[in-house]
Amino acid sequence: MQLSLGNMIPSLWEGTPLQSFLLLSAIILILIHYVQSRRRHLNYPPGPPSLPILGNFLQMDFEKPQVTMQKFVQKYGNIVSMHVGSQIFVIVTGLPLIKEVLVNQGDVFIDRPQLPIHLHIFKSLGLIMSNGQLWKQQRRFALMTLRNFGLGKKTLEDRIRVEAKYLIEAMREEKGQPFDPHFVINNAVSNIICSVTFGHRFEYHDSKYRELLKTVDYVMKLLPRWECQLFNIIPSVMKFLPGPHQKVFRESKKLESFVEDVIKQHKENLNPEEPQDFIDAYLIELSKDNIHSSFNEKNLIYCTMDLFFAGTETTSTTLRWALLYMALYPEIQGKIQAEIDRVIGQSQQPTMADKENMPYTNAAVHEVQRMGDIVPFNVPRMAVVDTTVAGYYVPKGTMLTTNLTALHRDPKEWATPETFNPEHFLKNGQFKKRESFLPFSIGKRACLGEQLARAELFLFFTSLLQKFTFQPPPNTQLSLDVQCGTTMSPLPYKICAIPREM
Template identity: 45%
Template sequence: MSSVFSQLIGQWLDVQGFLIFLCVLLLVKHFRDVYSKNMPPGPFPLPFVGNLTNIGFSDPLGSFQRIAEKYGDVCTLYLGTKPCILMTGYETLKEAFVEQADIFTDRPYFPIVDKLGNGKGLIMSSGHMWRQQRRFALATLKYFGVGKKTLENAILQECRFLCDSLQAERGLPFDPQHLVTNAVSNIICGLVFGHRFEYDDHQFHLMQTYINNILQLPISNWGRLYNEFPTLMSLLPGKHQTAFASMSKLQPFLKEEIIKHQQDREPSSPRDYIDCYLEEIEKCKDSDAEFTEENLMFCVVDLFGAGTETTSNTLRWALAFMVKYPDVQEKVQSEIDQVIGQTRQPLMDDRTNLPYTYAVIHEIQRFANIVTFTPPRVANKDTTVGGQLIPKGVIVLPMLKPILLDKKEYSTPYDFNPAHFLDQNGKFLKKENFIPFSIGKRMCPGEQLARMELFLFFISLMQHFTFLPVEGQKLSLKGTTSVSSAPQPFQIRAVPR
């Protein structure tokens, strides 16, 4: 009996020894694989999970920034078994996305993005199709007045609707989220659909909800899990399923708009983006450009995502900051009263005469920093940036937040301070490294539109209202995690002036 027992123990020790040897062998191989790739510096990844322990789930964006601060403007992070390169610093991004623009125009493949958009649209597409879609979008937005007086008038009209809605709150506590989103979204609706929606329109709210669900997913923990385990996650419930369902529900709504346009459009007199796109579908002979009705729907989703969420979130941050810093709000209102008054609507030409207000708008964008990351890129060939090797095909994550918190450029980077954008004489001070819309060939195509909206909406609100906290409540300045960072839901009072 004892001999049998001894034999079993011996066999178990043999198995245990073999497993230990196998583990050591795998670890040695892992070390060799990591160091042989000659990647930029970064925290050492664990087998299988990579740098998950360095990132965590509670504050992934903060973790990325701390890693960049420790290892430099070009550093490596492993998401599971896949390396990606964090890239920050204005000179670094300029070297990569301006000086080597043609190398860094492509997007990497992500299962979650493929599931939501099939590699189409304006934001996550690549190659020839992306270039043609972007060219068309920029030309069409310009045709319909982006940067021109015609669109300025449309924004001013929406400013009146927004102010009327705030007036109806009668100075009582309210959450500004929906009203601000409605106003900003209507500008995109005018450009894309050719008409605006009433703020209480049920379909309008459903469309916004669907788009919001879609935009929140890629950068969320659910999106990260789906990218790592797409087959498994497709079988499990969660917010990723909500986003997939939202995309399915949104498409019939967009399809209905497309059908309406097909029925009553006049090719010689296009009314909006959809009319122009339908015309392009008919006349474009380049099949690789993929001007199709399916791609039209994905382009519309991207236009709403880029043109609604970022601007509406910035305006909500603006209201939160004005409540939090009443002395700034008072100085803004005083300058506006002196230059424009409280009755005449603002014009884009007023910018030069409103240096303090213009500085405040820039500081709102800097301090809120709603786009921590621009969408990721991949190099289409091996190259170097900042003296570090960037291998072909490795994911590159460009970080904007450290640039907007650069101590060399901003004297008090972690404080809300409009003086960052004023010179010694109180004149507006333009800063080269202020790039909230990114830089290069893939910078936000709606930058001009966003600048117009922020200026005109903000001044209109400051003309007509003083924004105050709700008595007994402390306003938080914590943000949410999404494609663009929004303030957590809050209530304020809009007291007519």
């Protein structure tokens, strides 16, 4: 009779003396480490020495990973190799190398690494963590469908402007008193992707939806925890142990169930002649005879979850940084408001057409992204074949991360790299694009929602500063310290939105 792994582990544990079990485990670890080290190519990128199995796991600072990485970069150079368990990963620093791996070798580093924790949650489906033909088909369909529902058109811009009015009213209700803007901003931003994906928005006082947003936030904060990263090293053991990784799995299931319920409702109300949103369009695609094999209801669930995650977290986090920087730099806030008053005034809502005439405001939005450093190492890639980078051998299966923190804080590129300064994006009073500014990444797997995110950031930010001045609460010192999660967010803070008297 066969035993499942869940039954085998307790049986082996009970039948084996502890000392023998530990000795056997140590021998196996040493042997695996020896085999791995023998495989290392003579021209492998430099990096810190690693332990058996754990690799460089114990050298990582999971609270401030970018600080740890910068130390390794300073010691080993612009290409550094490390190990976490059996996974090799390489981090590249500097614009020339980032362009080399993401553009020149874009087809080599096209895949996402199949990390155990991501496989457990996303099953290699959806838009973010999928690979190969599945990814190409799903991305192509998602882009086409999003464009059909307004991406890059005035219809979607109008949705953002309407939502900005709701956000302004929600902040006006605070009457200038200190409040935490976290979830009201989350709600506003998520409503844009929800209107495209689900076909409707959610009220800010909807307690059920607010709980869902808190679940998303909770998962994002837990994923980088060391226990979750240890799951990537020994998943067969960690899946039986308690810890934050188990909470991630439970909370992710809640999100999956929410999306499943929404899809069920769409099935009941579907009009094949008039799709109302992304889910409708996908369900119609499923009904076609010549459908690609990657189109199925499970993929619909994960594509929808990906759009929801990606369409909410990064933009809302950037806007939270924006309000924090405005409160801390009142003179910059004043310059932005002067430009808003001159170009738009108070009686009209901002539009995307205004951006061209508002270089300082546009520069400030870009500077928030640079300083906020939302995704310091980009979303990881994986080498699909053996290759060389900067003359070093990089084998197939190597995970690649690009050091956006170093790029966005490079003193050779930025006059005051550690200071919030919109002048970085201005030249002779006009907005200036910077090649060393890559918050949306570059290459074939660049952010699918870049166009939407840019519109949301400009319109929400400008609308809020048109109506409010943001200040710290009395006798309060606001902090720029970072809270590490899937994105780098500010610590929870309260702020005062003072209505502007014109």
